Amino acid sequence: MKAYTYIEKGRFGFVEKPKPAVEDPKDAVVRITLGSICTSDLHIKHGSVPRAVPGITVGHEMVGVVEETGPQVTKVKPGDRVAVNVETFCGECFFCRNGYVNNCTDPHGGWALGCRIDGGQAAYVRVPYADQGLSIIPDSVTDEQALFVGDVLATGFWAARISEIKEDDTVLIIGAGPTGICTLLCVMLKNPNRIIVCEKSADRQAFVRKHYPSVEVVSPEECLAVAGGCERGGADVVIEVAGAEDTFRLAWQAARPNAIVTIVALYDAPQTLPLPDMYGKNLVFKTGGVDGCDCDEILSLIGQGKIDTTPLITHRFRLCEMEEAYRIFENKEDGVIKIAYETAE
Ligand SMILES: [Zn+2]
Numbered sequence: 001m002k003a004y005t006y007i008e009k010g011r012f013g014f015v016e017k018p019k020p021a022v023e024d025p026k027d028a029v030v031r032i033t034l035g036s037i038c039t040s041d042l043h044i045k046h047g048s049v050p051r052a053v054p055g056i057t058v059g060h061e062m063v064g065v066v067e068e069t070g071p072q073v074t075k076v077k078p079g080d081r082v083a084v085n086v087e088t089f090c091g092e093c094f095f096c097r098n099g100y101v102n103n104c105t106d107p108h109g110g111w112a113l114g115c116r117i118d119g120g121q122a123a124y125v126r127v128p129y130a131d132q133g134l135s136i137i138p139d140s141v142t143d144e145q146a147l148f149v150g151d152v153l154a155t156g157f158w159a160a161r162i163s164e165i166k167e168d169d170t171v172l173i174i175g176a177g178p179t180g181i182c183t184l185l186c187v188m189l190k191n192p193n194r195i196i197v198c199e200k201s202a203d204r205q206a207f208v209r210k211h212y213p214s215v216e217v218v219s220p221e222e223c224l225a226v227a228g229g230c231e232r233g234g235a236d237v238v239i240e241v242a243g244a245e246d247t248f249r250l251a252w253q254a255a256r257p258n259a260i261v262t263i264v265a266l267y268d269a270p271q272t273l274p275l276p277d278m279y280g281k282n283l284v285f286k287t288g289g290v291d292g293c294d295c296d297e298i299l300s301l302i303g304q305g306k307i308d309t310t311p312l313i314t315h316r317f318r319l320c321e322m323e324e325a326y327r328i329f330e331n332k333e334d335g336v337i338k339i340a341y342e343t344a345e
């Protein structure tokens, strides 16, 4: 099969590889029907993910049909439609048992698919610990509806869950890229009093205004004044999804005293907490690293019509068109939010 592969820093390309097989009793092999490109794939391409292994098939956002299972897999069987989790976790260690699956201590745990082992920008993928890494897609949910469950939507769901949002809160979300919008959808489920989204791109501001008219949209320049005008002098909850130095600063500056500041973003460089300037604000920081263990619940919410990420799919391709798909996604051309590729030729 043709597999879109991390060849070397700066270069991805198709490589002919054998179809993957079950290697461990807990593995499953999934025939991919629909996949996507994530910003993390670009980070690999640019050489900023040191643990990424040259030669691996990239891609970690996909749905498909179980083709084959190892003898110890009990949750799924061949023929099941499944969403694949970006994270690999054992389900048995202290961290997994407490829901902190991002910190799974298994040597194969963490972000493995499309980083340290072959991922899903191909026709088939081998998924280790399949009972943890696969979620069955309900019949009422389409592949497109389920596409982001295992990665960006899991991240948004986790961010909203740990942010302790209450109904009279003002929640500020910084960044309206794919993860920011998924975070917004999951924050909306908590029904807070007011939601403000801060975004600098005019395209993405327009996207939020069009699809979520109840949400206030501000530019980074307006953000501090709007948050400062809140009844309690700042947002009750700030979720920072953008990942730049100025957005990190904005996150704590826009928070009211005793607020929760949840950092979802991944930064290229260390960030500074200027404690003398923050003294007396008594902020609670929660730092990033999605615990993607709610995928079954997320699929159920999609099935009930409570979450819909299909508007995020702005561009559709076939797997053989990956070069063009990456070019558009990487250059943020044509108002792209997310792409979806089908593996069928
Ligand atoms: Zn990702």
Ligand SMILES: [Zn+2]
Pocket (backbone or CB within 6 Å): 089, 090, 091, 092, 093, 094, 095, 096, 097, 103, 104, 105, 106, 109
């Ligand atoms: Zn574990």
